[in-house]
Amino acid sequence: MEETLVEKIIKSKGSVRGDYSVLDVDLVMSHDTTTPLAIDAFNNFKEKSFFEKNKIKIFFDHVYPSSHSSASELHRKMIDFAKKNGLKTYRGQGICHTLMIDKYVKPEMVVIGGDSHTPVYGIVSTLAFGMGSTDIAACWKTGKTWIKIPESMLIEVRGELQKGVYSKDIALRYVSEIRSEGGLNQALEFTGNTLRKMDKFDRMAIGIMATETSAQTQIFWDENTGLVGDKNANYNEKFLIDVTNLEPQIACPHEVDNVHSVTEVEGIEIDQVFVGSCTNGNYKDMEIVAQIIKDNKVDPNTRLIIIPATRKILQQAMKNDLINIFLNAGALVCYPGCGPCLGRQQGVLASGERCLSTSNRNYRGRMGSPNAEIFLASPAVAAATAINGEITDPRRYV
Amino acid sequence: MGKIWVFGDNISTDDIIPGRRNITSNEKELARYVFEYKRPEFSKRVLEGDIIIGGLNFGCGSSREHAPIAIRASGVRNLVAKSYATIFYRNCINVGLYPLILKEDIILEENTKGKICLDQSKIVLEDGKEYLLEEVPFFIQEIIDLGGLIPYLNEKNTYLI
Numbered sequence: 001m002e003e004t005l006v007e008k009i010i011k012s013k014g015s016v017r018g019d020y021s022v023l024d025v026d027l028v029m030s031h032d033t034t035t036p037l038a039i040d041a042f043n044n045f046k047e048k049s050f051f052e053k054n055k056i057k058i059f060f061d062h063v064y065p066s067s068h069s070s071a072s073e074l075h076r077k078m079i080d081f082a083k084k085n086g087l088k089t090y091r092g093q094g095i096c097h098t099l100m101i102d103k104y105v106k107p108e109m110v111v112i113g114g115d116s117h118t119p120v121y122g123i124v125s126t127l128a129f130g131m132g133s134t135d136i137a138a139c140w141k142t143g144k145t146w147i148k149i150p151e152s153m154l155i156e157v158r159g160e161l162q163k164g165v166y167s168k169d170i171a172l173r174y175v176s177e178i179r180s181e182g183g184l185n186q187a188l189e190f191t192g193n194t195l196r197k198m199d200k201f202d203r204m205a206i207g208i209m210a211t212e213t214s215a216q217t218q219i220f221w222d223e224n225t226g227l228v229g230d231k232n233a234n235y236n237e238k239f240l241i242d243v244t245n246l247e248p249q250i251a252c253p254h255e256v257d258n259v260h261s262v263t264e265v266e267g268i269e270i271d272q273v274f275v276g277s278c279t280n281g282n283y284k285d286m287e288i289v290a291q292i293i294k295d296n297k298v299d300p301n302t303r304l305i306i307i308p309a310t311r312k313i314l315q316q317a318m319k320n321d322l323i324n325i326f327l328n329a330g331a332l333v334c335y336p337g338c339g340p341c342l343g344r345q346q347g348v349l350a351s352g353e354r355c356l357s358t359s360n361r362n363y364r365g366r367m368g369s370p371n372a373e374i375f376l377a378s379p380a381v382a383a384a385t386a387i388n389g390e391i392t393d394p395r396r397y398v
Numbered sequence: 399m400g401k402i403w404v405f406g407d408n409i410s411t412d413d414i415i416p417g418r419r420n421i422t423s424n425e426k427e428l429a430r431y432v433f434e435y436k437r438p439e440f441s442k443r444v445l446e447g448d449i450i451i452g453g454l455n456f457g458c459g460s461s462r463e464h465a466p467i468a469i470r471a472s473g474v475r476n477l478v479a480k481s482y483a484t485i486f487y488r489n490c491i492n493v494g495l496y497p498l499i500l501k502e503d504i505i506l507e508e509n510t511k512g513k514i515c516l517d518q519s520k521i522v523l524e525d526g527k528e529y530l531l532e533e534v535p536f537f538i539q540e541i542i543d544l545g546g547l548i549p550y551l552n553e554k555n556t557y558l559i
Contacts, residue, residue: 020535020559036423037463041492044548070422116461116485130485132463134492134547146557148484181408181455185484214455216484255408342417342460363412363459370416370435 002230004152005219006187009127013110014144022146026109028139031059031096033342034114036074037133039081042140050085051143057104058082058089059096061337067345094310094336097121097208097278101200102310107227112136112145117278117360120207122219123200125227129217150187150216153178154235157192157206159244164395166288167202168280168358168378170194171209172249174241176259183213186236189229191221194243201282205378208279208360212256248394250356251376254364262381262393272303272355273386274367275379276334277341280358281309283316285379290322292383292397298330299389304382305332305347307339331386343367349374356385399511399524400447403440407453411486414457414465428464429471444472449512449521451504452479456497457486466490476514478521478531491538492547501530 003011010016014023030038035058042048050056058078066072082089093099096113097120105111107125112118114136121128129147131139139145155174178188188210195203203220210218221228229235248262275281275289286308298304306326308314314336317323326333332347340347341359349355349368355375357367362374377385380394387397419431433440450469456479457465466489469477477490478498490497498514498521511524519531534542537559541550 017559020537022557022559033420034461034463037467040423041548044552046552074423114461116459118461130461132461132466132485132489132492134463135488138492138547138551142551142556144557146559181458181481184455184481214458214483344418348418361412361459363410365412365416365435368418 002233004187004233004235005189005221005227005229006127006150006152006217007233009108009110010149012108016149019148020146021149022144023110025112025139025143025145027055027057027104027111028136029057029059029096029100029111029113029115029118030136031062031115032064032075032078033062034133034136035078038114038136039077041134041137045141050140053087056087056140057100058087059099060089060091061095062342063344064092064337092311094313095278095281095338098281098309101204107222107225112139116211117208119210119215119217120204120278122217123203123207125220125222127217127219130211148185150185151236152187152189152229153183153237153239154189154191154229155239155241157190157194157241157243159194159242161194161243161246164380164398165246165248166378166380167198168205169246169249170241170243171205172251172259172376173246174239175209175212176257177239177241178213180212180255180257181214183210183215185216188213188215188218189221190218191228195220196223201284204282205279212360248378248381250381250391251362253362253373253375256362256376262377262391265391266393268391269354270302270356270385270390271353272305272347272349273382274305274340274347274355274357274359275382276307276309276339277359278309279360280379281307281313283313285358286313286317286322288379289383290325292380292394293329293387294325296329296387298386302386302389303332303347304330304386305334305340307334307346308336310336340367356382356391358382399513400449401445402506402510402512403437403444403448403450404506405450405452408455408458409436409452410459411457411462411465412459415462415468417460420462420464425467425471428468432468432472441472444474446473448474449514450474450477451506452477454480456482458483461485463489463493466493466495470495491541494542494546496534496542498534499532501532504529
């Protein structure tokens with residue numbers, strides 16, 4: 001029988017019964033928002049043991065260093081738990097997903113993570129699922145998890161991107177076609193010549209945004225290693241996205257699938273611009289912003305906040321003088337981590353404020369006040385917008 | 399019968415409990431802020447045995463387990479929706495909440511009351527109207543009835559699917 005790539009990996013890594021599967025898990029990830037509850041759940045086990053300690057990865061990135069004493073207490077709880085049990089933690093090194101993709105996840109692995117954007121690991125043909133804290137605790141002990149086997153949708157991305165258009169624009173485009181609930185409980189499988197040429201960090205924006213279609217997971221085919229779905233496998237739906245004439249895209253408040261071409265909303269005044277997050281905090285994103293912003297100044301009525309995703313990216317940006325370019329232009333550069341994406345630190349929005357962010361969610365209240373507005377776009381749109389204090393098409397700068 | 403609280407499509411975990419409130423795992427504290435923006439009166443008026451009815455993709459967004467914990471701490475034991483976000487659905491099971499799925503469209507007036515008949519997979523409203531729910535798979539029922547995933551694994555040691 002012909003199979004999707006997701007079905008192939010599930011069969012090789014677990015047992016299948018009907019619509020369900022129990023999988024052997026290669027890595028278990030969690031961070032400072034989801035680990036504290038996982039510890040509480042774990043402490044309810046009668047026998048407190050770990051399946052393999054070196055397969056457990058615990059990151060401090062969501063609110064680190066802490067901005068509030070109650071978050072500090074949770075950090076303390078994590079540090080004490082890790083010390084007592086001999087578990088390794090990654091503190092202050094940057095965002096979990098970027099670090100996992102840089103160093104730990106490999107093709108054909110099964111990974112679960114206490115974070116909804118965990119499926120991003122599929123960009124290197126890993127099968128990854130986001131889960132809650134109790135599932136993480138259960139996997140710490142058993143090394144296994146159960147899933148309902150998802151049906152797959154196939155998305156082929158084809159064509160050459162124009163100047164000033166990036167992977168984030170492809171991501172917003174397909175989200176607006178599938179819609180925010182269109183991928184519910186499904187797996188998105190990606191293929192096509194546009195994606196094959198992209199490196200894994202460029203792919204991150206595309207992989208991250210799959211979660212915003214409500215998909216259970218996403219995975220990129222790898223034709224070089226034969227990690228592909230069969231041609232006549234049972235795909236629920238097939239999308240072909242030709243990006244040849246794609247313009248810079250923007251998701252407008254308050255839904256991620258409320259997507260327009262930037263040209264349609266140019267001129268809207270913006271109070272805060274955020275460049276960073278797991279979606280667009282990579283080195284190349286820093287370079288794109290630096291290219292646009294050098295020899296320019298941030299509009300005096302706009303805050304530009306730039307946060308490289310990891311310490312390594314920050315160091316690279318320092319070495320190549322990008323940080324000086326940012327600071328000279330008037331940007332606020334903060335320490336690697338999730339930043340203001342989740343509305344707890346480093347740029348929490350006031351009522352009535354408008355933010356243009358390179359992150360992944362524009363729900364009401366996501367970045368602070370429920371009466372703030374969030375637009376999502378690429379780092380290029382962000383940089384051009386910061387210069388003018390209003391939404392700006394970046395193509396006039398590149 | 400409990401009061402039915404009606405919500406629309408795509409209720410996110412941010413709607414259920416805003417991200418900035420997740421700096422605690424204290425259940426009572428979380429219950430104070432449940433639906434803080436979406437339904438500010440909810441946390442003050444909700445009573446034990448009330449039912450939440452949502453639309454499509456209930457619980458979308460972040461994987462935070464604070465969301466079902468906040469709902470459970472508010473006294474609600476049964477959720478009903480047209481469909482759930484995958485992670486939220488699991489999280490409900492794992493903390494011992496029933497995430498029930500409607501099999502048919504439901505028409506609700508304001509301030510309706512109702513009760514869930516799990517054994518017959520249906521919801522009964524105070525005016526006598528009944529609506530069918532999807533049957534909960536046996537192993538999922540077992541997890542919920544044992545009080546969640548950890549008590550289940552304490553008893554079974556592994557997933558008996």
